Structures are given as C-alpha cells and as structure tokens.
Amino acid sequence: MERVGFIGIGLMGRHMAGHILNGGYPLTVWNRTKEKADALLAAGAAWAESPRAVAQNSDVVITMLTNAEASDAVICGENGVLEGAREKTVIIDMGSIAPEMSRSIAQRTEARGGFMLDAPVTGSPKVAEAGKLGIMVGGPKGIFEASLPLFETMGSKMVYAGKNGMGTTLKLINKVVFHDFWFWDKFRFFQIMLRET
Numbered sequence: 001m002e003r004v005g006f007i008g009i010g011l012m013g014r015h016m017a018g019h020i021l022n023g024g025y026p027l028t029v030w031n032r033t034k035e036k037a038d039a040l041l042a043a044g045a046a047w048a049e050s051p052r053a054v055a056q057n058s059d060v061v062i063t064m065l066t067n068a069e070a071s072d073a074v075i076c077g078e079n080g081v082l083e084g085a086r087e088k089t090v091i092i093d094m095g096s097i098a099p100e101m102s103r104s105i106a107q108r109t110e111a112r113g114g115f116m117l118d119a120p121v122t123g124s125p126k127v128a129e130a131g132k133l134g135i136m137v138g139g140p141k142g143i144f145e146a147s148l149p150l151f152e153t154m155g156s157k158m159v160y161a162g163k164n165g166m167g168t169t170l171k172l173i174n175k176v177v178f179h180d181f182w183f184w185d186k187f188r189f190f191q192i193m194l195r196e197t
C-alpha cells in the first residue's frame, strides 16, 4: 500500500486523514498547529516536522489547506513538499483554490519529476466525517485512476474533470453557479464543455 502524507488537519482534513488511516494506509501528517493532529497521532499516524519531511516519508502527499497562498507556501515554499519529493511522488491538492494556482503547482511538480492532481471537494465537515465527499479531479488520467482507492476512503462520488486545473475549475462552477449543490445529473454537460475549453 502506498505511504500517504496528509497536510492540513483542519475541519475537513482531520476527517479525511482519519478515513485514510482507517483504510489501512501508513499515514504521516503535518499541521502548522501541531495539537490539531493529536487525535490522528493517537490513532496511529506518524508526525513529521515539516511538509518536506512528510514528502520524504510518503509516496502520495495530500494537502487540504485554506487557500491558494497556503497551498503555494506548503507545497512549493521553503521546507515544502517539493523539497522532499522524489521522482514519481504524487501530490494531491484538495483545497478549493484558483485553477491558475493548481496549474502552476502542477508545472512546478512536473519539473521535479512528480505528478499533481487538483482534487477539491464538495460537502461539509459532516459529509467529510461520513466519508461521502464529492471529489472533482484534474490532472493526468492514469494518476487519477491509480488514486481512486485512496479517494474512495474519503468520498462517494469521484469525477475526472480533465487536465490540471479542471478539478478546481469544476469546483468554482459548482460553487458560483450552483452554490455548491452537487449537480451530478448535469455533470456530463459541464464535463464536455470543460473539455472543449
């Protein structure tokens, strides 16, 4: 089983990381405020001293942070995930960030020989606790497919939206147009539309 790293143990991330641990994945975590990781550490997760150290101990690193600036700093900044990543490390950013930043992080990840998926979610902390998030994914399709078992620990509906930045684009449309109401019935229309842009 891949070794998973999880960064961002907030209202959403703590449940998502808990499901990954319960799914049997070896889990290493880091959070800016360490105390928020206490329950996960008690449940068997390992602590790393920095995002860089998380990456050094993981095959897949998931980030669930507040915004684009936080994702940029934690993944690409000093002592960040990319500094600890190896060839073929997979970075999955699950925050709701601007598509331009998703694409920029993907480019910087690929420049170091890794892969990146933007995979924002729809649902509340309660939905995250139930493991029933909707997950919209942009990035290399083969990496999405290989990551499905991991996504299935956290979500009940996973959608491949296209290349990098399309997951966060779909999230933006869902939020702005539908106020985060999950529009599965209309999804095919948007999927086709996004592929055309």
Ligand SMILES: NC(=O)c1ccc[n+]([C@@H]2O[C@H](COP(=O)([O-])OP(=O)(O)OC[C@H]3O[C@@H](n4cnc5c(N)ncnc54)[C@H](OP(=O)(O)O)[C@@H]3O)[C@@H](O)[C@H]2O)c1
Residues within 6 Å of the ligand: 007, 008, 009, 010, 011, 012, 013, 031, 032, 033, 036, 064, 065, 066, 067, 069, 070, 073, 074, 094, 095, 096, 097, 121, 122, 123, 124, 125
């Ligand atoms: N809450 C929801 O209902 C919901 C639903 C769908 C999607 N989302 C999206 O999911 C993401 C996370 O939301 P959340 O509700 O879990 O937020 P949250 O509870 O505020 O957690 C945010 C996390 O980001 C970390 N963080 C923020 N800035 C950082 C920085 N500069 N460096 C390092 N760590 C930083 C925080 O660390 P600290 O613990 O140290 O503050 C915390 O772990 C957001 O993009 C949000 O839009 C949320």
